[in-house]
Structure formats: structure tokens, C-alpha cells
Amino acid sequence: MSIETPELAYHERWERIKARFGSWGLTTYGILAFAFLYLPIVILILFSFNESRSVSKWTGFSLRWYGEMLKDDKIMISMWNSIFLAVVSTAIATVLGTLAALGLERYSFRGKTAVDSMFYLPVIIPDIAMAIMLLLFFNMSGIGFTPWKVSLFGVKLAVPYSVIIGHVAFNISFVAIVVRARLAQMDRTLEEAAQDLYANTWQTFRRVTLPMLMPGILGGALLAFTLSLDDFVITFFTSGAGFNTLPVRVFGMIKKGVTPKINALSTLMLAVSLSLVVISILLRTRSGDEESVQMGF
Amino acid sequence: MERLRRNPELQAWLLLAIPAAFLLIFFMAPLVIVFVYSFLERGKYGGVEWVFTLENIRRVFDPLYFKTFVRSFYIAIVTTLITLILGYPLAYYIANSPPSRRNALVFALMIPFWTNFLIRTYAWLTLLRTHTGLINVTLLNWGLIQKPLPLFGNDFAIILGLVYGWLPVMVLPIYAALERLDRSLLEAARDLYASSFYAFRRVTWPLSIPGVVAGSMLVFIPSLGAFVTPAILGGGKSLMIGNIISNQFLGAHDWPFGSALSMVMMIAMLIATLIYFRWTTSSEIAT
């Protein structure tokens, strides 16, 4: 019907190329970026199954290094230490962080800005600074380096209080931030509705606020648990001598020399991290919470 | 009980009392101790002498240490820039994917982030090492190079390790900002005769600046205070402030000097953050 001028056709073609190439280029970039993120991890896992001591020359498949890892008592103790430390510090930090989130999100009072900043600071401050702060504090105050002796499934552990306190100190803030985000999204009229329907303050909290907050609390706890499992720097500096968590153990092993045993141990730790991520996905899809996905927690 | 109900301030303090006390004792007090120690003399066998001195602060600016300070800043800035350049298009890509794929991509981004930092650094160690690293070994085997490339024990290795470690942290806030962006704003810009480039420059970019700022800070601060990455990928030769600080406590037993170093590091971070915020907020208005 219409008469296409050559100029228009050219222009149209150029627009089409631009549109196609634009999205194609972006997708290619996306794939490359994810390859960059995953390739080192994949290679790390691959060489945990290597037959020889090398982590750069593939000589054949073997589970030898996993066997060696399981036979290493020091690694096993470190693993239990890590788990015990993560569970205890997460439990404490979750309770304290949730209390703090309620206090900070729901009320305004004199000096709130100062208290607010205090709760954000542990997140911002580099872990090396926090580690030496705590080291000096425990040295000076004389409390802390004494271990908490427990027996877990027949394994005797001695976890210094200083490390537990250190982990709680940085985890409180993370929990508080996640729970606050959830609280901020929560519709306050739901609580008013509960009160209107004859619920007192405690009943309102128990029946409405807490269930609504639960995904946030669990998300915060999961984050705290992961951070605690992953922490190296603060544990390293606040533990005194002789106490190892898995990351501290790995660091010591790297310093001595690279073997596929480290790869095997790393793979194990990766598997744990991965299952934690999966749990968090399940939690989130069940609560149908789109917002917190963006928060990245 | 009735008084408590009518006094919200009391309720707030009741909730905050224990967590705030915990942080006051185990976070604020240690912070003060570091500050105080910076001005004390070193004890003979570790520890401190309670004598006031400015010697520690002066020593921080001694070229021997100050050089490391400047290098750490340089490494942190370059790391931040590279993660921004790599991270922005990645965030843009995720934000522009179909919604069904978007969450999956965000989780794909989260998995490396939730993975132990030490392990991720170790993964690069096995790739980069000069004679036994996978990259050099492979390239030599294929005959592509005659001599191993200098991939390890230098700033390159540290920056690569930091970029790898902190890239997800840069992408997430930018993605959040881009995802929130109302698509009709872009359509409005195109409708008002903006080319796609111009629509990006005048609409997308300015509206994503809060994400860029947040991401940059989240990368810059831990990069400047990095300890693990230079300790592993620096090969004992290339060091950053974090390593020098740790040496004062683990090796040299010079607590006051270690304290002074970390005080100066934290103050420098604070100043850099303030300047950056000032700069970005003013440029946000300018565009």
C-alpha cells in the first residue's frame, strides 16, 4: 500500500539490527559474567576428585581426598566447632536482633539516631578492624578466652566465649536489618485490627506480629548462620591459640601447601552453603515474599 | 502495666535494653579501646604502657607504612571501578530478563556470594599460581606461552580476587534500583524523542545512582580493609593495610601501632565515604 522510500527501509533495517544486537550482546555478556562467577568454583570442585596431589593437572578420578579429609581428626573437630559456634551465636543473635528491630522500627525516642548508627556500624566496619578491636577488648578485660567445654555426639569441644561473643556482635546487626526490612513492609493496620478484635498487646504480638514477621526472622537467622559458618577473620583473631573452625583450618592448610584435600573440604563447605541457599529459597517462595529477594538476603 | 502502655519510649527501651547493652559492651567499648590504645606507648612484652604519645600516629604517615596505605586505596578504588563496570551491565541484564527468569538469575548470583570467601579466594590461588597454577600450566602445555605469566603475588592477583569476591555485592543493589524503575518512565522518555542511549543517560542512569552508590560502598569498604585476599593471593609480597595491622598483633606485638593503623584506616574510610556521597548526590542533581 505505502511506497517505501529507500532511506526509510535502510533506517528500519538499522533499527532492527540495533534492537537485535542490543539484546543479543547483553545476553552474551550475562552468560560470560556468570561463567566468570562459576568457573573457578567448578574447577575447584573438579580437582577435589583428582587422583594425584596436583590441583592443576588432571590425572584421574578418585575419592581419595575425601577419605583423607574424613580421617583427619583436626578437620572433624573444626567442623563440629564451626557448627556449634554457628548454632549458638545464631540463636543469641536472632533473639537480640529481633528485639532490636522491633525497638528501632516501631518507636521514635530521644537519641534514636545514635542507637540506629550503633546497630549499623558492625555491618559497615571492615572485619579486620572489628577483629582487632575485640582482640584488644578480650585481652584487656580478662574475660572471654576461657573456653566453653561441651561434648557433642561424643566429640569434646572447647569453644572460647570470646569467639561466640564476637560472632553475636556482628550478627545482631545483620539480623536486625533483615527483620526491620520485613517489619517496615508490614501493614500496621493488621495490628490495629487485632487490637480492635479484643487482643491485648501480648496477644497481638503472638498472634499477628510474630507470624507475619517469621519469614524475616528465619531469613535473618539463616544469614547469621551462614555468616558465622563463613567467618574467618574475627574467629582467627579472637580465639586465642589452638581453636579452629573450618575456615581457620582451611587457612592454616593453605599456608602449608595446596592439596586436593583442601578442595575436598571446600566442596563439602560449598555443599553446606548451597543447601542453606536452597532452604532460603524455599522459605521465601513459601512466604511469597518478593521484596526480600531483592534485598539479597 | 498501664503506664507502660501509655509510654512508648519506655517500651522501646525495654526492647532495646539487652541488644543495645550487648553492643555497647562488646562493640562500642572495644572501639573506644582501640582509640585509646592509639595514643599509648608500646609495652615491652606486648601490651601497652599507659603513657600518652603521638608517636604511633606519626609512624602511620612514615613513608614505609604510608606507601602501603596509598597502595591499598589504589587497589580498593580500582576494584570498585572494575566491579562497577562489570556489575552494572550484569544488573541491567538481570533486570531486563523476563520476570520468570529474573529470580533464578538473582539466586544464581547469590550462590557464589553465600559461598565462603576464603574458599573462593583459594579457588583463584589454584588457578593463578605462577608455576603450578592451572592457567599457566595449561597455557605452557598448549605452547601458547614460553614463560609463565606473572599472574600471582602482585596487585593484579589481589584486584582479581577482590573483584571476584565482591561482584555480587555490587550487582544486587544496582539490580534492585533498576528493577524498581518504572518502565513507563523509559517509554515516556522515548515518546518525548529521546534515543535509547539518551533515555538511558537521562532516565535509567540517574535513577539507578542510589544502587550504584550503595554497591560502591559495599565493595570499597571491605576492599580497603581486605585481609584474606592479599594474605592468600599476594603471595607474601604484595600486602595491604589489613595485613600490616594483623602483623602488629600476631607478629610484632605492637598493639598501639596496630590500633593507630586501624584508627587511621577507619577514619580514612569515613572521609572517603562522605566525599563519595557528597560527590554522587551533587552529580545526581547536575544530570
Next chain:
Amino acid sequence: MSEPFAVELRDVVKQFGDVVAVNHVSLRIRDGEFFSLLGPSGCGKTTTLRMIAGFEIPTHGEIYIHGERQGYRPPNKRPVNTVFQNYALFPHMTVAENIAFGMEMRKIPKDEIKRRVDEALAMVRLSGMANRRPKQLSGGQQQRVALARALVNRPEVLLLDEPLGALDLKLRKAMQIELKALQEEVGITFIYVTHDQEEALTMSDRIAVMNDGIVHQVGDPETIYEHPADRFVADFIGETNFIPVRVVSLAPEIVVELGTGQKVQAGWAEEGLAPGDKAVLSIRPEKMDLLEPKKKPQSPSQEMAYVPGVVTHLVYVGTDTRHTVRLGDGSEVVVRLQNIYVGEEPWEIGEQAVITWNAAHARILKE
């Protein structure tokens, strides 16, 4: 002493910082009444409702429910229930659990709760929905759950905060009728907050018109519409002409002078006006008629006004046509004429016309 009112507000003030949200409001709401608080957003109507519910405590003044002073009593101890604007249904509970919540809190026996939940569901025609989650319901259904959740507690007073605001027009109209019927059926006092004048007029027994925290007028819908007490009420409810005038005399007859110098009578004048004051003559567009100049009677009666002008604008709106007429002094008057005349020539722009009205419909209000 007569029977106490369902709700009584005595000189209630609510301040938020420097902002006065509610300014010396006194109201008496009768038992079994459908009472509306009507006003533009930010007029203090929701704050008034929230003070009755107990979510806000008055800065000054007292609230009584059936003669009982409420003071600092918390919401859970007041004999009222609220239907919230966004319904505030608990998303983690089913419909039945939502409705049972209030009774559970009041420790009502389990079997009675169950019976009453079923009754309430039947009342709002949602019997099959007991085990659904609020998210799985449509807007209208959620609205009915919110209503059931409040009414099942048999409150002395039901407070409704713009409950139909989120619904589309058609559903809103249907729910208006349903709500009114429900109120008549249960006989509970309803206090209804809305900014929609039509909604208030069609549903209420009495209306309080509010603006800037002040109650301007309380009355039944007809009084509010036909006899607005001041300029705000006249302007906010329906469409009104305000013709600038000067008061000539207030007794024995109310006489005002138009901008053109013509004197006309009016049926009512606001208190506080004196001869010589500037004022406005307020008259509804449908209370007037247009005549051809030659049809004006030779000896007009005193209570009829005849004001000449020129037709400047015509807007056809279906049931009637809005005629804008410019008077000699330049002021404009809108006259609505129903489109019921057969064979008559319609008015044309530029035509000379005489506006006529009965003085009883004209009200003199302060500017």
C-alpha cells in the same frame, strides 16, 4: 436524664505535633443510627473514627460510648469494632480464623465460636469460603469478610473507615445497598467515614460534614443538601451557584442586592450577617428555570426572582443540560434544565434569557 447516646464526643481535640487534626468536635450519635462523617481527605474524619476506636487518644475532651467515659481505654477493651479501609485481613489466617479471632480473644467457648462463624459467613453470603485465605478472595469478598469479622462480635457500635473505597463503581453501588440493608437488619449503630457525598447521602440517617478538623453541619441528608449551613457545606455537597450579593435587610424579609443593583429576596440567611455586608447567594442549579424575556410576568410575585442574562455555554449531560448564563455584572450562573420538553426550541448561545427561582431556595451565606 434521657437514654445515653451510642457515642458522644464532648469538645474533642486531637493534635499531632503542631497540626490540629480535630478541632473542638462535639457529636451525639443515637442508638441504631447510620451516621456518616463526610469530608475531603485530611478533614479529620478518620482521626475522629480512630479516637472512638481507641487507636488515638484525644488531646483534649472526652468520648463516651453508651454513657461510659472511654479515657485511655485501649482498643481491645472498647465495645466497638472497625472495618478498615484496606480491610486489614490477617493474611496468615483463613477466612474462618479471621472471623473467629475476636471471639477467641474474648474466650468464647469453641462450639459457640464455630456456630457464630458459620452464621456470620451465611450473613455475608460466603459460606463456602471458610477455609480460603484472604488473598484468594476478590475485593468485594474481602470486604464482606472484614464486615463479618467485625459484626460477629456484636459490637455496640461498628466503625467503618471508607470501607468501599477500594472497590470499583458498580460493586460499590451494590455494596452500598447491601450495607444499608445489613445495618437495618442487625440494628447496630454504624459510624461511617467517607469522602463520597453521594454515598453519604444515600446511606446515612444523619451526616456530619467536616473540614479542617471542624464539624460544619450535622443533619439528615435532605437537610444537608437543601439547607446547607454555610458556604463549605453548600460547595462540598452537590453543585451550587454562588452569586456575589450585598445584604440590604434581614427583617422582616431577607433582601439582597445583586451586582447589577437588582434586589431579590431569599429564604434564609446565615447567622452573623448584617445589612451592608458582602455575602453570597447560594442556589442549586436545578432549582432555577429559564424564561424568554417576553414571557416574564408583568406583575411578578414577591417570592419569585427574575434575573436577566445571556446564555454563554451549553453542556448536554444526558438527563439534563447545563446552561451557563452571564448576568449583567459579569457573574455566571449555571442552570440545569431537565431534557423533558417536547417540541420546545432549545436555548442557543448568545440568546437573552431570564433566570427565575423561588426565593425559598435561595440562601444567603457568608463569603
